[in-house]
Amino acid sequence: MESxxxxxxxxxxxxxxxxxxxSIHNIQPWRFGLDSDTLTFQVRAAPGRGVRHVxxxxxxxxxxxxxxxxxxxxxxxxxxxxxxxxxxPRHDDPGLLATVRLAELVADQEGERGADLFEAIWRRHSSRxxxxxxxxxxxxxxxxSTVARAEGAALRFCGAAETTRLLRLTAxxxxxxxxxxxxxxxxxxxxxxxxxxxxxxxxxxxxxxPQDARGRIPLRDFTAQRHPERLTARPFEPDPxxxxxxxxxxxxxxxxxxxxxxxxxxxxxxxxxxxxxxLDQAAEWDDLRDCLVDACDGSTHPQLxxxxxYGPDGPATPRRAVARVxxxxxxxxxxxxxxxx
Numbered sequence: 001m002e003s004x005x006x007x008x009x010x011x012x013x014x015x016x017x018x019x020x021x022x023s024i025h026n027i028q029p030w031r032f033g034l035d036s037d038t039l040t041f042q043v044r045a046a047p048g049r050g051v052r053h054v055x056x057x058x059x060x061x062x063x064x065x066x067x068x069x070x071x072x073x074x075x076x077x078x079x080x081x082x083x084x085x086x087x088x089p090r091h092d093d094p095g096l097l098a099t100v101r102l103a104e105l106v107a108d109q110e111g112e113r114g115a116d117l118f119e120a121i122w123r124r125h126s127s128r129x130x131x132x133x134x135x136x137x138x139x140x141x142x143x144x145s146t147v148a149r150a151e152g153a154a155l156r157f158c159g160a161a162e163t164t165r166l167l168r169l170t171a172x173x174x175x176x177x178x179x180x181x182x183x184x185x186x187x188x189x190x191x192x193x194x195x196x197x198x199x200x201x202x203x204x205x206x207x208x209x210p211q212d213a214r215g216r217i218p219l220r221d222f223t224a225q226r227h228p229e230r231l232t233a234r235p236f237e238p239d240p241x242x243x244x245x246x247x248x249x250x251x252x253x254x255x256x257x258x259x260x261x262x263x264x265x266x267x268x269x270x271x272x273x274x275x276x277x278x279l280d281q282a283a284e285w286d287d288l289r290d291c292l293v294d295a296c297d298g299s300t301h302p303q304l305x306x307x308x309x310y311g312p313d314g315p316a317t318p319r320r321a322v323a324r325v326x327x328x329x330x331x332x333x334x335x336x337x338x339x340x341x
Contacts, residue, residue: 012322014072016319017118018072019071020121021067021263022067022263024063024280027050027202030044030065034327034328041099041100041101044096045095051186059255066263067260069256071263073260082104083102083103125316127275128208128209129275131275148261155244157242167218170282172288173284177281201318202318212234214235216238244302244304245258245262246302255303258304262306275312
């Protein structure tokens with residue numbers, strides 16, 4: 001807890017933390033409103049920033065927005081405020097996905113790891129590189145499952161046979177993505193060309209990582225071309241640690257909760273020295289998504305797979321400037337932010 005002064009510097013830092021969240025294809029599909037009279041942030045999906053072929057229902061956009069809401073909560077608590085969060089707060093305004101209101105902080109709202117989580121926001125990157133064979137400690141697995149449950153989701157680490165089955169589903173989804181002309185083209189448009197100026201969204205080629213020479217871990221190939229000159233081949237871990245994130249229901253609010261759970265467990269994992277990458281291809285195809293959970297476990301709804309392990313950090317990806325994602329809802333006195341776009 002560092003400050004309880006609500007000023008432009010605090011707003012800029014907190015929104016910068018929010019936009020450091022992961023998003024599908026790094027499209028960063030969010031925008032923020034600030035009601036400085038009530039000290040309330042409003043979070044919406046940015047119009048025109050979805051990926052309509054890869055994410056036709058907007059499920060991944062809601063996961064992404066949920067992740068940025070969690071980062072905003074962590075940052076506000078770090079600076080001495082108690083964030084009061086409401087998801088889908090107005091039935092008459094379905095585009096308003098979340099509000100985060102500031103209240104005086106009495107206790108650390110994010111638990112004992114509050115400071116660690118804020119620091120981890122800036123170090124959390126997707127790592128699409130090989131991990132070591134070092135197993136995840138049981139205590140770490142238990143903690144990740146606990147924090148996911150605290151956000152209204154469930155995280156289940158998979159055994160060897162289940163991991164093999166889920167990776168096969170992911171590989172099938174990746175094969176379909178390469179064969180689907182619209183999805184392949186949509187993926188390519190978010191990869192930066194080497195000679196282009198660095199845009200503030202999308203992925204540089206360095207973030208794609210290599211292919212798995214063993215052919216077991218089907219990381220997303222945004223180039224849609226499995227050629228060595230595009231993505232070099234390296235052996236990945238033979239026994240990957242794969243976890244399935246699920247929710248009890250599959251409403252819009254559940255997807256927002258799953259996004260918060262994803263980011264919370266990812267930040268905890270980062271604080272524990274772990275690296276992660278998301279395997280969400282199978283969840284993008286309705287029939288394959290249904291197969292992610294066992295038939296006898298039909299009461300849960302899969303949201304995505306996450307791969308965790310010890311290995312190299314992934315490269316940082318670009319982020320949109322605060323002025324481009326934040327606007328004021330009402331007028332603000334001089335002590336509050338100025339010049340918000």
